Structure formats: structure tokens, C-alpha cells
Amino acid sequence: MNSERNDPKALVTGASSGIGQATAVALGRRGYTVAVHYFHNEKGAQETLRHIRETGGEAVGVKADVRDQGEVEKMVEAVLKEFGTIDVLVNNAGSLVTRVPLLEMTQEYWNEVFTLNVNSVFYCTQAVARNMIRQKAGVVINVSSIAARNGGGPGAIAYAAAKGAVLTFTKGLAKELAPYGIRVNGVAPGVILTPFHERFTSPEQMKRMVDMIPLKYAGRPEETAAVIAFLASPEARYLTGETIEVNGGLLMD
Numbered sequence: 001m002n003s004e005r006n007d008p009k010a011l012v013t014g015a016s017s018g019i020g021q022a023t024a025v026a027l028g029r030r031g032y033t034v035a036v037h038y039f040h041n042e043k044g045a046q047e048t049l050r051h052i053r054e055t056g057g058e059a060v061g062v063k064a065d066v067r068d069q070g071e072v073e074k075m076v077e078a079v080l081k082e083f084g085t086i087d088v089l090v091n092n093a094g095s096l097v098t099r100v101p102l103l104e105m106t107q108e109y110w111n112e113v114f115t116l117n118v119n120s121v122f123y124c125t126q127a128v129a130r131n132m133i134r135q136k137a138g139v140v141i142n143v144s145s146i147a148a149r150n151g152g153g154p155g156a157i158a159y160a161a162a163k164g165a166v167l168t169f170t171k172g173l174a175k176e177l178a179p180y181g182i183r184v185n186g187v188a189p190g191v192i193l194t195p196f197h198e199r200f201t202s203p204e205q206m207k208r209m210v211d212m213i214p215l216k217y218a219g220r221p222e223e224t225a226a227v228i229a230f231l232a233s234p235e236a237r238y239l240t241g242e243t244i245e246v247n248g249g250l251l252m253d
């Protein structure tokens with residue numbers, strides 16, 4: 001597909017499942033042509049593409065390990081070749097990796113968590129910002145976490161610190177890119193039902209967390225995606241440097 005349409009163009013990382021998948025679908029429904037990024041889960045990415053196309057949207061799949069700057073640069077080049085531009089970048093790919101208490105943490109684990117959750121945001125943003133700066137327009141949305149503000153659940157210190165870095169990066173980047181007409185914002189999801197929690201949270205732990213949520217349920221990926229879609233839209237034109245909590249009231253700032 002070589003998109004000749006005038007639709008806005010979006011790249012969503014980690015769009016093969018969970019929040020990223022819901023975001024890609026939400027943007028597709030709102031008329032964006034979407035680059036659906038994945039790494040391991042090609043089947044999930046195909047599902048995302050199918051959902052978007054079923055509702056009349058256009059989308060392409062792109063594969064890259066976001067921990068590798070060279071792969072990210074090639075992915076962005078490929079999307080730019082296909083779309084001509086990228087108007088919206090959603091830095092969503094990320095993971096807790098595994099739960100580890102401080103005394104069992106290795107340097108390798110720490111670096112893995114930071115490379116996946118923080119370096120990836122730097123690599124993707126730098127690669128896309130070159131084009132956004134040239135076109136003097138664009139929107140970047142970073143997916144942080146409630147862990148950035150509350151320190152995370154058991155064994156999630158490195159992840160919480162990494163998501164804190166994403167939140168701070170969002171603010172600094174917003175200032176640096178504002179003169180080019182580029183807005184940078186974030187979302188900080190609370191407890192959202194995705195494969196993330198299927199891997200890292202026991203049913204008992206999930207029940208305890210849901211009991212603490214004032215709205216009394218774990219969020220659906222579509223509810224975070226809706227906030228991301230708002231941040232991407234012109235309605236959010238006076239917002240930059242902000243990270244919006246999407247957590248059913250679990251943490252209020």
C-alpha cells in the first residue's frame with residue numbers, strides 16, 4: 001500500500017495486543033492511516049490490521065525490536081516511505097519483564113527493563129521527530145504507568161523507575177519540541193486488562209487491586225485508547241507535557 005490519501009498518519013508501537021492494539025483500532029476508526037508495529041506477535045498484529053480494515057481504515061504492519069536503535073530507524077524509514085509522513089507517534093511498547101525484588105536484581109535485568117521501556121521511547125521519538133521537525137507539526141504520546149507515581153507493585157521497582165523516566169522525558173521533550181508545533185503528552189494507565197496482567201499478576205493480586213479502585217473494575221484497553229486518541233486530536237491542541245492518569249480513581253494527583 002502506498003497511501004495517497006490525505007488521512008493523518010499514525011505509528012503505534014506494540015500494537016499487536018492490549019492497549020496498543022486498542023489504540024491502533026481507535027485511531028483507524030477516527031480516520032488515521034495506521035502503522036501497526038509488533039515484534040514477536042505477528043498473529044496479534046494481523047488481528048489489529050483486520051479490525052482496522054473491517055471498519056474501512058487503512059493500515060500496514062511493521063516489525064521491529066524496539067530495544068534496537070538500528071531496527072527502529074529502519075522501521076521508521078519504511079513507514080515514512082509508505083506513508084510520506086508520520087503525524088502521530090504512540091510510544092506504547094513496553095513490559096514489566098518479570099517481578100524481581102531488589103536483592104535479586106541483576107544489572108542485566110535492570111538494563112533490560114530500561115532498554116525496553118525507556119531507550120525504546122528515545123529511539124522511536126528521535127527517529128520520528130526528524131520528520132516532524134521538518135514538517136513543523138506532530139504529536140507524540142508516551143505510555144507511562146501509574147507505577148511512575150506510586151512506585152509500582154511487588155517486584156516492579158525497575159519498571160516503576162523506567163516509567164518515571166518516560167513521564168519526565170515527556171515533559172522535557174514537550175518543551176524542546178513546542179517551538180516546532182509538536183505536542184508531547186502521555187497516559188499513565190492504572191490496572192488495565194491486557195495480556196500484561198495475565199503474565200504478571202495472579203488472580204488474587206488482581207482482586208485485591210480491583211477492590212482498591214473507586215470505580216470497582218479493571219480498565220479495558222479501549223478506555224486508555226480513547227484518551228490517547230483525544231491527545232492525538234486537535235481538540236487537545238493546548239495540552240503539552242501532560243500525562244493523564246487513566247486508572248478509575250486508583251491514584252488521584
Ligand SMILES: NC(=O)c1ccc[n+]([C@@H]2O[C@H](COP(=O)([O-])OP(=O)(O)OC[C@H]3O[C@@H](n4cnc5c(N)ncnc54)[C@H](OP(=O)(O)O)[C@@H]3O)[C@@H](O)[C@H]2O)c1
Nearest residue numbers: 014016017018019038039040041066093094145192194196
Ligand atoms: N496493562 C496495564 O495495566 C498497564 C498499566 C500501566 C502501563 N501499561 C503499559 O502499557 C503499555 C502496553 O501494555 P499492555 O498492557 O497493552 O501489554 P501487552 O498486551 O503485553 O502489550 C505489550 C506490547 O509491547 C510490545 N513489545 C514488548 N516487547 C517488545 C520489544 N522488544 N520490541 C517491540 N515491541 C515489544 C509487544 O509486542 P509483541 O508481543 O509483538 O512483541 C506488545 O504489543 C506498556 O508500555 C505497559 O508498560 C500497562
